[in-house]
Amino acid sequence: MALLETRMLSKSFGGLRAIQQLEMDVEEGSIHGLIGPNGSGKSTFFNLVTGVYKTDPGSVVRFAGEDITNFEAHEIGRRGVARTFQLLRLFSEMTVLQNLLVGYHTHTKYAAAAPIFRPRSVVRADQEASESMFELLSIIGLAEFADMPAGELSGGQRRLLSLGRAMAMRPKLLMLDEPAAGLSPTNVDVLMGIVLDLKKRYGLTLLIVEHILKVVMDTCDRVTVLDHGQKIGEGAPHEVKDDHAVVEAYLGKEMSDEEVRAAFAKAAR
Amino acid sequence: MNLVVTLQGVGGFFGRMERTHPLLPWLLAIVALLPLPLILSGLFNDYYVYLANRICIFIMLSVGLNIVKGFCGQVTVGHVGLYAIGAVTAAILSTNFGFSFWMTLPAAIFIAGLAGVVVGVPSFRLEGAYLALATLGLGESVRIMISVTPYLGSSTGLGGIPAPSAFGFTFDNFTRYYYLVMPIALVGIYLSFAILRSATGRAFQAIREDTIAAAAAGINVRKYKLLAFVISAMYAGCAGAMFAHMRPGYIHHNNFTIIEMVTLLLMIVLGGIGHVWGGVIGAIIVTIIYDQTKDFYFYQPLLFGSSMVLLVIFMPQGIGGLIDRYIVTQRFIDARREAGDGTS
Known part of the structure; x- marks a missing residue:
């Protein structure tokens, strides 16, 4: 099909x-x-x-x-439908992990207003998201750069990150x-x-x-x-x-x- | 060096408390700030307590502006117009309809939020300087509206706005009013952090960094742009109501001029665009400088305008950016030392 x-x-x-x-x-x-x-x-x-x-x-x-x-x-x-860009278009001032979390955005399970008081459900959802993003980071081999701003990665690492961000969308x-x-x-x-x-x-x-x-x-x-x-x-x-x-x-x-x-x-x- | 250690120490302390309970550091901050008016009036005089109130109001404005400009990257120069809408809403509801502060505050937040939708809609099509011009027009037209409509104050302004009261306690002098606005400002800062670290905050930042990539990642760009504008407008409305009810309970359209807007922009540029604490630090510093240079009233726009230009050229990241860089550099040096290949 x-x-x-x-x-x-x-x-x-x-x-x-x-x-x-x-x-x-x-x-x-x-x-x-x-x-x-x-x-x-x-x-x-x-x-x-x-x-x-x-x-x-x-x-x-x-x-x-x-x-x-x-x-x-x-x-x-x-x-x-996920895509990468020829010019990558990474979120350079955000960290590597945050780049992936943006890709994961549509799977975030809480409403936009929920994080205000950070109930346990939100904390747990954030933790789960981070964990599954770390799993993805280790597949693409960028786990050790998780907290680095995306703009500071090398050219090859940026390509991997743009792939990872697309994959974070599942x-x-x-x-x-x-x-x-x-x-x-x-x-x-x-x-x-x-x-x-x-x-x-x-x-x-x-x-x-x-x-x-x-x-x-x-x-x-x-x-x-x-x-x-x-x-x-x-x-x-x-x-x-x-x-x-x-x-x-x-x-x-x-x-x-x-x-x-x-x-x-x-x-x- | 020492600054970095202190900052890391403070940060670590807050982090530990936050892990115990997310609201704990904020409650402690309120407690720590309680004796401030007594210290200020004891060391100086009551005027400095008034200044502290003003700082709290400007913290609400700058932290709110930071959400739309710093997090979401939308240049808006109409923020003072929203502040004016909040103030006028609170003034009219309390003087003409006898609403209490506890009713006018949410009403001002709500009305300003609606106005935020109007300011936000141009952002669907405009960017950068063009958006700035559009929002500038909207903001100024609010002020002109107020200055020509007798019902909204016109040239005489609106007076006789009652002081808030709760359980028989009236916030009718600056020291008492401080105990109302200081917790509100802290709640504002807290909410701003909560937004920043959530999926909503990440969506804002993604839009700031690259709109097309954000949309490809499934983020509804228009929805989140509008949300940023509305949230920041609600902050401005809240600040407006806080300003209207402060003694002497009088507002005039001259409180909402473009000079105020430049002052506000200077706060977040000096503090560091996108840094929540930057907005707070900027609000404190600029409010004090503004106050200390009041004798040179005619030269203030010149002073503020030129310092903005100098800041953008020489310190575009602001104080927040400098602190960030210190911490990152220090962390790097520490990591090198641990790895054992440091040169010192």
């Missing part, structure tokens, strides 16, 4: 059609990769699904069978926007190891945007390729890799001898 479905998903910014009638299914329990050259609409797709942007009329986004098109971002988050669908960008090859392996561990542990469905093709090819069950906001290929990683249109989108069209000669002549002039 498809956990996330989009039908006729479109988004224009003025004259620029960032996403055009995109139809995509993310199967429950799968790892779905989303690739494409810069500006092909991957991040726009994320922002449309998570409610950061409003879609154009006619678009439909369904999550777990429910129509969530143009819901407010927090409504979508509440339903079990999501069904985890959407990762370039999780491995800027990491060294060793750290990429560590990170993907943690991601796969989390998936197994919590029965996640993953949707990954990634530029490092090795990550996509090694981990994904299914890959969708975008170019200029359109789907130009879909299938298992090895199928996509050999797809003519995909290669063309990434590397450009193969030129005939005539064309090469013409290009050289033009350059020499």
